[in-house]
Amino acid sequence: MPKSAGIDVQTTGAPQRLHATDAASTTGRRPGRRRASTPRVAWLLGPALVAGVAYLDPGNVASNMTAGARFGYLLVWVVVLGNIMAWLIQYLSAKLGIVTGQSLPEVLGARxxxxWGRRAYWLQAELVAMATDIAEVIGGAVALNLLFNVPLLWGGLITGVISLALLIVQSRRGAKTFEFVVIGLIAIIAVGFTFGVFIGPPDPAGVIGGLVPRFEGTDSVLLAASILGATIMPHAIYAHSALARDRFVPDGVRGIPTGRLLRATRWDVSIAMLIAGTVNLCILLLAAANLAGVPGTDTLEGAYHALWNGIGPAVATLFAVGLLASGLASTSVGAYAGAEIMHGLLHVRIPLIARRLVTLIPALIILGIGFDPTLALVLSQVVLSFGIPFALIPLVWLTAKNEVLGTFRNRWGTTAAGVAASVFLITLNGVLLWLLLSGA
Incomplete structure (x- = not known):
């Protein structure tokens, strides 16, 4: 079958992309050998793992480490709940990209x-992407400082240069090669952040008690919003739809039915969220079990030195290595998301490398003036938390519309879960704002 076999058809009033095997089934023709050459599920995995690196960025590390050091096991439930919501949100994002062949910013930009409304929406999305860049560059700079005593400003520059190299790989070698590189960094991140839990294990009773939803004052609400902002990241929602589009839509002409792509995507998202959720939980538990009540451990530097003195150099070094890999991997995904936001909403495409250079400046300014890196990371995650509704509400709305996804639109239960997640996040942000303004 020629490469033009991917065609548009009308299904329940919505334009749908019909893959080669779908076309064969509707015309009565047998797909023949085409089915034998269809890639296995394992070969279809990858986009969610790349998008999932956003859930393992330095902002996550700072938020979870600070939460564990200051409040022990209190906010375990926030990490678990955030990861459950993240699964649904990332799947919906990928589904939108696969079925429509467009990213979320592209769909919104067309609608x-x-x-001026489109520009205003782009501005808030751009600010979210910049907050992401700040967190990732600062995290890499802190890691280089801990490992090699590199000054923070120079560490930020080095992180930016390495991220440029990763973006060149993405632009020149394609999505699959980029996925392999990022997955390799994820493996380093996972080892670096989970090793310490086996050396200094948490208290099982404390972990179980932490599953009960509750807060203890304004600071705990602030950290909860920070954890959720770091777990359900707006730029990951924008990026995943684009990653799925880039990976699957060109391959759709190879005879892969949309339904099979979505089934593979559910596995992809499940694996990615299992890894991200486990690592994030381990970071909080490591701090809760070994750093709670220890002075100065609410900063990354203090946590590193406390781990060095309390558990050993191996744990502390692996922690710093994981932090470095986290910054390098996530900063490239953040730049990719930012470029897609601009292209989809403003219909302007700038090179990823040029964008990386521009968004590097705010992070370098923060590092140059001596602002507390850990505080900057936590505050950046709060900014991300406030940006979640602007990405999540349109995503749930669009994926529930028959005219957008046709037969692949959300079932009522899926839409209800998406609405519940949106209401919860908006309510949490409202409570946080009220507590901060009232000085409670």
């Missing part, structure tokens, strides 16, 4: 008729 927003008011030019």
């Amino acid at each position: 927003m008729r008011n030019r």
Whole structure:
């Protein structure tokens, strides 16, 4: 079958992309040998793992480490709940990209008729992407400082240069090669952040008690919002739809039915979220079990030195190595998301490398003026938390619409879960804002 076999058909009133095997089934023709050459499920995995690196960025490390050091096991439930919501959200994002062949910013850009409204939406999304960049560059700089005593400003520059190299790989070698590189960094991250839990294990009773939802004052709410902002990251929602589009839509002409792509995507998202959730939980438990009540451990530097003195150099070194890999991997995904946001909403495409250079500046300014890196990381995650509704509400709305996804639209239960997640996150942000303004 020629490469033009991917065609548009009308299904329940919505334009749907029909893959080669779908076309064969509707015309009565047998797909023949085409089915034998269809890639296995394992070969279809990858986009969610790349998007999932956003859940393992330095902002996550700072938020979870600070939460564990200051409040022990209190916010375990926030990490678990955030990961459950993240599974649903990332799957919906990938589904939108696969079925429509467009990213979330592209779909929104085509539907927003008011030019100024579209620009305002782009501005908030761009600020979220910049907050992400700040967190990732700062995290890499802190890791280089801990490992090699590199000054923070120079560490930020080095992190930026290495991230440029990763973006060059993505632009020149394609999505699959980029996925392999990022997955390799994820493996380093996982080892670096989970090793310490086996050396200094948490208290099982404390972990179980931490599953009960509750807060203890304004600071715990602030950290909960920070954890959720770091777990359910707006730029990951924008990026995943684009990653799925880039990976699967060109391959759709190879005879892979949309339904099979979505089944593979569910596995992809499940694996990615299992890894991210486990690592994030281990970071909090490591701090809760070994750093709670220890002075100065609410910063990355203090946590590193406390781990060195309390558990041993091996744990502390692996922690710093994981932090470095986290910064390098996530900063490239953040730049990819930012470029997609600009292209989809403003219809302007700038080279990823140029964007990386521009968004590096705010992080270098923060490092140069001597602002507390850990505080900057935590605050950046709060900014991300406030950006979640602007990405999540349109995602749930679009994936529930028959005219957008046709037969692949959300079932009512899926839409209800998405609405519940949106309401919860918006309510948490509202409570946080009220507590901060009232000085409670």
